[in-house]
Amino acid sequence: MITPTITQEHDSHHIEQEVYNKTFLGFWLYVMTDCVLFSTLFAVYAVLHNNTFGGPSAHDLFHLPFALVETLILLTSSFTCGLGLMAAFRQEKRKVIGFFTLTFLLGISFLSMELHEFKGLVDEGNSWERSAFLSSFFTLVGTHGLHITFGLLWILVMMGHVLLRGLTSSTLRRLMCLGLFWHFLDVVWVFIFTFVYLIGVK
Amino acid sequence: MENNSHVSLETHHGTMKSYLIGFSFSILLTLLAYFIVSEHLFTGWFLIGSITLLCVVQVTLQLIFFLHLGDETRPRWNLISFFFMLGVIVILVLGSLWIIENLNERMMPEMKNLDKNHELRS
Numbered sequence: 001m002i003t004p005t006i007t008q009e010h011d012s013h014h015i016e017q018e019v020y021n022k023t024f025l026g027f028w029l030y031v032m033t034d035c036v037l038f039s040t041l042f043a044v045y046a047v048l049h050n051n052t053f054g055g056p057s058a059h060d061l062f063h064l065p066f067a068l069v070e071t072l073i074l075l076t077s078s079f080t081c082g083l084g085l086m087a088a089f090r091q092e093k094r095k096v097i098g099f100f101t102l103t104f105l106l107g108i109s110f111l112s113m114e115l116h117e118f119k120g121l122v123d124e125g126n127s128w129e130r131s132a133f134l135s136s137f138f139t140l141v142g143t144h145g146l147h148i149t150f151g152l153l154w155i156l157v158m159m160g161h162v163l164l165r166g167l168t169s170s171t172l173r174r175l176m177c178l179g180l181f182w183h184f185l186d187v188v189w190v191f192i193f194t195f196v197y198l199i200g201v202k
Numbered sequence: 203m204e205n206n207s208h209v210s211l212e213t214h215h216g217t218m219k220s221y222l223i224g225f226s227f228s229i230l231l232t233l234l235a236y237f238i239v240s241e242h243l244f245t246g247w248f249l250i251g252s253i254t255l256l257c258v259v260q261v262t263l264q265l266i267f268f269l270h271l272g273d274e275t276r277p278r279w280n281l282i283s284f285f286f287m288l289g290v291i292v293i294l295v296l297g298s299l300w301i302i303e304n305l306n307e308r309m310m311p312e313m314k315n316l317d318k319n320h321e322l323r324s
Contacts, residue, residue, distance in 0.1 A: 020213065028280050032287040039291040043298040068236050075232065079225040082216065082268055089213055176213065183268040187261050193232070194257035198239045202249055 016169050020176075027177045031184045034147075038188050041140040042195065049200070051132040058133070058200025061126060067197040070113050071189065077106035078186035085179040091167050096175075097159060103182070104155045107148060114145050137196065144192060147185050154178050216270055224267025231260040 049058060084099030118138070121127065128138040158178055161171050235256040238244060244252055265271040265284075274280055 025279050029283055032283050035287050036290055036294070039294050043295045046295065046299055047302045064236065064240060068232070071232055072229065075225070075228050078264075078268060079221060082221045082224075083218075086216065086218065086221070172213075180269065183264065186268070187264050190228075190232075190257055190261055190264070194235065194253055198235055198253050199250055202239050202253075 020169070020173050023173050024176065024180075027180055031180060034184065035188075038140075038143070038191075041136070041143055042191065045136040045140045045196065048132040048136040053131040053133075055131045055134070056126055058137075058196065059202075061121065062197050062201050064197060064201050066113070066117065067193060070110055071193045073106050073110045073113070074186050074189050077103045077110065078183050080106065081179055081182045085175055088162075088167055088172055088175050093162060093167055096162055096167065100155055100159050100162075104152060104159075107152050107155070107182075111145060111148050111152065114141065114148075118142075141192060141196065144185065144188055147181075147188075151178070151182055151185060154181070216267065216273075220267045220270075224263055227263050227267075228260050231256050231263075 080099050081103040084096050084103060087095035087099060118141075121134070126134055128135045155178065158171075158175055161174065165171055235253050238249065238252060238256075243249075271284060272278070272281055
């Protein structure tokens with residue numbers, strides 16, 4: 001193998017940096033548009049949350065301690081995801097796998113809790129068909145849950161990437177996007193916890 | 203082959219300290235908001251205001267310590283696009299609420315009571 005000259009190495013590093021920065025900005029712009037998507041669903045919920053059509057309201061349906069546990073689980077998964085990302089940039093492969101496994105387990109517990117709550121509501125006859133309030137609730141929280149589902153799939157794919165290909169610059173770039181996505185989902189959940197659960201139950 | 207020259211990418215991935223600060227403050231603010239509601243510390247608009255404030259503070263902290271907003275060098279496209287997004291969201295959410303509130307007020311009285319009548323009947 002020919003040893004690259006200093007300028008070549010500098011150039012390739014420069015190009016990698018450029019690709020990284022562009023990907024970061026591109027993915028950030030996607031996250032911003034996803035924020036707009038969620039804000040429309042929040043607006044719908046804000047408009048419809050009193051239209052219960054004689055059915056149960058947020059106050060009757062939501063169990064606050066349950067939502068608090070969900071929040072703490074998702075928050076912790078966001079933290080472990082950040083630690084995994086940091087380990088990735090330090091090339092500590094085993095720590096990356098460990099932290100992302102933890103993130104995956106926390107994420108899947110969050111998702112199971114959410115599905116459990118949905119199932120409970122539907123079983124009691126309070127599905128999205130019951131009232132405009134419940135339609136908007138299921139749309140808002142369900143869209144977040146769908147994002148979490150895709151995030152979990154993405155975590156699995158990225159762990160495969162890290163195991164098979166190691167922490168190359170392209171793996172790092174993709175991990176960075178995944179981290180951004182996962183933190184963003186946590187931020188959206190903070191809003192859901194505040195405006196749907198806390199203010200709904202008050 | 204694993205090439206270690208990739209490690210030196212200039213990235214926005216924070217430090218252990220920044221993650222710990224973001225994480226502990228988020229937990230504290232979440233618990234605080236929870237106790238305000240569960241212990242009925244405040245009522246009415248003050249309750250909604252205080253919880254919304256706690257939410258905004260927590261999201262700002264997470265944006266800084268988890269998403270590393272404002273960490274980049276000039277030109278700060280991430281920050282600029284973030285503020286553009288905020289503008290769009292404010293127009294969307296407040297505009298929708300404003301319009302629908304107005305429509306609600308302009309409804310004919312009998313239509314306004316439809317929901318109430320339904321409750322009485324059921």
